[in-house]
């Protein structure tokens with residue numbers, strides 16, 4: 115199984131990678147808490163997923179990127195996770211945080227946010243914080259419990275999920291699960307990671323990864339990049 119990124123074109127998915135649609139379930143405070151409505155999408159053994167956001171046959175590429183003169187230039191570093199890590203240590207936990215990977219799906223904002231929950235430290239808050247880290251689709255967040263060294267990383271089947279963001283009422287990123295290699299046409303190999311979110315609206319400033327541009331304004335993105343020094 116492999117995903118190859120075509121220059122200014124689609125993601126070529128090979129090796130019978132199962133494809134699903136999935137939605138975020140939104141809590142009363144407006145932030146997601148789980149995934150719902152996972153449904154399979156019929157594909158052949160190899161398929162091309164639209165990366166420019168302009169296909170009339172989404173999620174598949176229909177060649178529109180050519181006339182649209184899509185600029186799919188990849189700017190993210192191969193080792194974006196390891197080089198952007200900013201860990202938060204508490205007495206009981208380590209929160210591994212790679213902000214450069216944020217896709218703004220916002221699981222970590224529920225119930226006051228993951229940092230506040232860790233600061234509170236009661237059992238209920240910690241249980242919610244663990245769920246938030248586990249559900250983060252991009253893999254930006256991982257929580258490690260010092261007590262037993264357990265991690266919130268899930269054991270995923272190798273598959274691709276197309277996220278629909280029920281909070282923002284818009285399509286979200288392509289969620290690549292289980293450690294499927296992602297490579298560029300030119301041979302650039304991205305870190306093999308258990309959770310990866312790829313841009314499918316064509317607007318990300320962090321291609322090939324999603325940066326939330328499918329709903330977040332340019333102003334929001336600039337502030338976020340400045341805050342995290344990205």
Ligand code: FES
Pocket residue numbers: 122123124125163164165166167168169170174175176177178179180
């Ligand atoms: S990448 Fe081909 S139509 Fe979008």
